[in-house]
Amino acid sequence: MTFVCPICKGPLDRSEVAYRCAACDRTYPIVLGIPDFRVFPDPWIEIEDDWAKARRLVERFNDLSFEELVRYYWLITPNTPAHLAERYTRHVLGGVDRGIASLAEIERLTGPIAGDRFLEFGCGTGGFLIAARGRFGTVVGNDIAFRWLVLARKRLEEAGIDDVTLVCCCGEYLPFPDGSFDLAVASDVIEHTSDQVGLVKQALRALASGGRFFLATPNRLSLSPEPHVRVWGVGWLPRRLMAPYVKLVRGLDYRNIRTISYFELRDILKRAGATDYVITLPQIPAAELVRYGPRERALIAIYHRIVERPALRWPLYVVGPLFHAVVRAGR
Numbered sequence: 001m002t003f004v005c006p007i008c009k010g011p012l013d014r015s016e017v018a019y020r021c022a023a024c025d026r027t028y029p030i031v032l033g034i035p036d037f038r039v040f041p042d043p044w045i046e047i048e049d050d051w052a053k054a055r056r057l058v059e060r061f062n063d064l065s066f067e068e069l070v071r072y073y074w075l076i077t078p079n080t081p082a083h084l085a086e087r088y089t090r091h092v093l094g095g096v097d098r099g100i101a102s103l104a105e106i107e108r109l110t111g112p113i114a115g116d117r118f119l120e121f122g123c124g125t126g127g128f129l130i131a132a133r134g135r136f137g138t139v140v141g142n143d144i145a146f147r148w149l150v151l152a153r154k155r156l157e158e159a160g161i162d163d164v165t166l167v168c169c170c171g172e173y174l175p176f177p178d179g180s181f182d183l184a185v186a187s188d189v190i191e192h193t194s195d196q197v198g199l200v201k202q203a204l205r206a207l208a209s210g211g212r213f214f215l216a217t218p219n220r221l222s223l224s225p226e227p228h229v230r231v232w233g234v235g236w237l238p239r240r241l242m243a244p245y246v247k248l249v250r251g252l253d254y255r256n257i258r259t260i261s262y263f264e265l266r267d268i269l270k271r272a273g274a275t276d277y278v279i280t281l282p283q284i285p286a287a288e289l290v291r292y293g294p295r296e297r298a299l300i301a302i303y304h305r306i307v308e309r310p311a312l313r314w315p316l317y318v319v320g321p322l323f324h325a326v327v328r329a330g331r
């Protein structure tokens with residue numbers, strides 16, 4: 001994999017311990033074997049603390065299984081309440097199946113994917129990367145959370161995969177040359193990104209002509225609870241009231257999450273220069289239903305019944321639980 005400077009996209013000099021851009025006078029370190037091209041930190045944790053947590057995971061890397069290492073991660077992250085940690089863990093464990101389902105959906109929507117190069121934004125613990133490695137020759141995963149990439153490495157190792165490239169970077173500042181990939185995906189990522197238009201622009205830049213960008217994101221105006229914090233109706237509030245409201249009712253930090261509505265998603269895609277795209281209302285896979293309570297499962301059943309009937313479907317663009325979008329890159 002050839003890397004370029006995430007800021008100026010110019011060439012880099014590589015040493016044993018770092019990449020360096022002479023033009024920007026910036027150094028990007030290689031930590032625990034993973035290049036760190038971040039230009040700003042994960043909003044949840046400072047860069048040094050992120051590396052420190054990654055080192056704690058590396059200490060247990062050989063004596064724990066992937067699932068045990070994920071649980072250990074939540075054990076050393078006591079700020080996250082146990083019931084949410086359990087929920088996130090179940091979500092992580094479903095990652096490979098979700099990836100396989102998403103790849104099938106992309107091909108169903110826009111035809112077979114030509115090309116062999118795959119990039120995932122916000123790859124987290126690498127479930128989608130494993131799904132993609134069954135289909136693509138070159139697979140690259142990036143995440144702003146350095147510590148999660150250690151978990152991804154463990155998961156890949158357990159799956160017997162040693163040729164996936166893991167890169168720590170900001171989605172708005174990708175360290176890859178133009179046209180490097182044929183499919184880029186961002187599942188549940190754009191709502192965690194500070195510059196949402198910038199992320200889509202970077203995806204389209206990194207894709208070859210005719211390449212595709214798939215994104216999945218929860219609907220801000222969904223009738224089900226906000227998926228990160230399990231609070232009803234957050235998205236209907238003005239943005240400035242969301243974080244204080246979540247703090248009040250759940251005591252949780254909601255400052256770094258920005259879910260989007262159908263109208264906001266369309267606007268972001270247009271502002272990023274996307275002209276050829278489709279936004280869909282996906283079915284919730286059966287494997288995902290375990291994440292929901294009885295009241296939500298009842299809502300999902302109604303949703304599935306309506307979503308299959310085109311004439312009745314349009315209100316779900318406003319209040320359905322989530323969106324998928326596929327954008328075709330042109331040049």
Ligand SMILES: [Zn+2]
Binds near residue numbers: 010022
């Ligand atoms: Zn540079």
